[in-house]
Amino acid sequence: xxxxxxxxxxxxxxxxxxxxxxxxxxxxxxxxxxxxxxxxxxxxxxxxxxxxxxxxxxxxxxxxxxxxxxxxxxxxxxxxxxxxxxxxxxxxxxxxxxxxxxxxxxxxxxxxxxxxxxxxxxxxxxxxxxxxxxxxxxxxxxxxxxxxxxxxxxxxxxxxxxxxxxxxx
Numbered sequence: 103x104x105x106x107x108x109x110x111x112x113x114x115x116x117x118x119x120x121x122x123x124x125x126x127x128x129x130x131x132x133x134x135x136x137x138x139x140x141x142x143x144x145x146x147x148x149x150x151x152x153x154x155x156x157x158x159x160x161x162x163x164x165x166x167x168x169x170x171x172x173x174x175x176x177x178x179x180x181x182x183x184x185x186x187x188x189x190x191x192x193x194x195x196x197x198x199x200x201x202x203x204x205x206x207x208x209x210x211x212x213x214x215x216x217x218x219x220x221x222x223x224x225x226x227x228x229x230x231x232x233x234x235x236x237x238x239x240x241x242x243x244x245x246x247x248x249x250x251x252x253x254x255x256x257x258x259x260x261x262x263x264x265x266x267x268x269x270x271x
Contacts, residue, residue: 111178112155115219116163121156124218128198129180129191129225145180153180165220177214179224186259188213188227189250195225204248208241209234209264211253228264233257 115121122141125131131143134152142152168174182188188211195201195215202222203214212226229238 109150110153110155112157113217113219113221114159114163115156115217115221116159116161117218118156118158120218124198124200125154125156128194128200128215128217163219177222177224179212179226181263181265182225182227183262184260185211185227185250185254185257185263188225189254189259191225192250204250206246206248206253208238208244208246211248211250213248229257230262230264233261 113121118136118139118141122131122133122136122143125143126133130146131154132146133141134144135142139158141156143154143156144150145153166174169176182191192201192204192213195213200215200217201213202216205212205214209229210226211229212224214222214224216222
């Protein structure tokens with residue numbers, strides 16, 4: 103049986119409490135279990151036991167060189183249900199000084215941010231398969247700046263996004 107989806111991610115962080123506070127405020131995660139030096143968080147609306155595990159390794163930990171001088175994970179990506187929610191997250195990430203970019207990947211509308219340890223993550227909304235046009239599909243190889251106002255006008259602020267991959271079946 104093939105793998106179906108990612109169940110959770112685990113990150114090493116300098117300070118668990120600081121990271122928990124960030125993920126709570128930025129993305130609405132809640133703590134479902136904690137112990138000294140570790141916390142397990144669940145995304146709002148998730149039915150997973152936990153979606154994110156955090157393990158503290160201390161303030162002396164250096165920055166991850168992944169992508170600069172070593173192989174390693176580039177980022178994690180979480181989905182939101184609507185463009186209105188993506189906009190709310192964009193504002194929150196901006197207020198926290200965490201935003202590092204926003205892109206239109208044609209079938210995916212994406213925000214990029216970094217947590218307090220500089221670990222990058224993505225928050226995205228996927229165009230539902232029923233709303234994909236030939237023009238949208240042709241643009242998949244191009245990355246454009248995100249224009250949330252135009253996307254809300256085109257798709258609707260409260261339109262439920264595609265789940266997983268929004269490619270017609």
